[in-house]
Amino acid sequence: MTPVRRTLVLFCGGGSGGHLTPGLAVADALSAGDDPPEILFLVGDRPVERRMMEAESYLHQSFPLAPVRRTLTSIAAARGFAGAVRSARRAAKGRPTVAVGTGGYVSVPGVLGAKMGGAVVFLIEPNAVDGRAKRALSPWADRVFRATPNRKRGLPAEVRVEPRSLLVLGGSSGSASLDAAVPAAVAGLSGVGSLRIRHQCGGDPEAVRSAYVAAGVPAEQVEVASFFPNAAVRLAESAAAITRAGALTLAEAAGYGVRPILVPYPHAAGHQLANARRHAAVQGCAVVEEGPNLPERLRAALAESLAEAPPAVRRLTPIDPAANVAELIRAELRRLRG
Known part of the structure; x- marks a missing residue:
């Protein structure tokens, strides 16, 4: 047999x-x-x-x-x-x-x-x-x-939140449009010198880092990389976040109770916009679609997000x-x- x-x-x-x-x-x-x-x-x-x-x-x-x-x-x-x-x-x-x-x-x-x-x-x-x-x-x-x-696996049950911190995630391959728009949005914020930036980019990390420094963020408070292997933890640690609306990113955000500013990728067959709207209806986060005046619209959403006092600790849900x-x-x- x-x-x-x-x-x-x-x-x-x-x-x-x-x-x-x-x-x-x-x-x-x-x-x-x-x-x-x-x-x-x-x-x-x-x-x-x-x-x-x-x-x-x-x-x-x-x-x-x-x-x-x-x-x-x-x-x-x-x-x-x-x-x-x-x-x-x-x-x-x-x-x-x-x-x-x-x-x-x-x-x-x-x-x-x-x-x-x-x-x-x-x-x-x-x-x-x-x-x-x-x-x-x-x-x-x-x-x-x-x-x-x-x-x-390996995610901490709870994470301490860093005040005045911003995480930018443009998806696993980064985003050229966010690389350009977010530093421009940050440039007009009040208290820009107190921000701490972490940005996963799609282009040249040094060029993106230089754009933040030109916007008024101290160089020692800017971290730019092509890939963050621990993005879920960084998301939980950040007071504010600007991300795409991929389902995995939204699951990570929901797992730690983060409400990011969502900028749906416009070439993803329409599903990222639907993801963003569904997530926003449940979590109450902002959705900013790409288009004219993206930096100005991101600045307004970011100012509102940073004005909210973040929790001292975020905890991972058991689902x-x-x-x-x-x-x-x-x-x-x-x-x-x-």
Whole structure:
């Protein structure tokens, strides 16, 4: 009698940190349980994916993947798509497998290949509006989770808030428009010399840092970097924040009770604006859309935010969607094993 191969959970997604972190959170929860499955991540090869996966112990395979239009016109992207389909199909074939699509165009070939290999398909959709990849994959999905699994491993239960501090997050790859608009907004604030700035940028960190210094913020009170690995903690520590409206950022903000000023990314298929409006309706935070006079509108929102006395301490809520999703995956694997 041929033994059943070890169960597999194949996470397919990437292109941004917001498409990888939910899968990593669920993988953490699966690994912490009894009889953990084999875990494999199928990702793209953009810098953010390489940086994040190189820091993990999980097995992963990366491919030169791209949106549909480029896949149809680029030989490298077409080969990457075909290679990802073959790899996922080969990994899933002949054993109990759950393929988890976590979002982004990177999820498409992996989910399709795994389905061809006999896998059960789960999709995670944390956004208020489904992305293009999720809409394309929904006919093959056995279940869709409307949740935002987020990593709480290593996050402190409580964080002290630094008065007169501002965090700027333009997403995992930064934001050129916020790099320009926020220093200009800060320049007109009263008490600018007492601000402490932390800014995750999309361009040249030194150029952004110089813009803050020119706006009147002392150089020793400005920290600019291309990536902050502990963004959730920095968000909790900051008296005020300006961020995009990706679902992961909003989950981190809600976890610590932070009310950031949200500037939805205008080219994200409309879902960031929907995310921002949904979040603002619950949390009461400001939403500033990109467009004319962005620095002036940010200045007004920021002045109001800084005028509010922040709490001395922010505490992390115990809600853990990752554990719930992991338990449902375990149940499906048990069913598949018979």
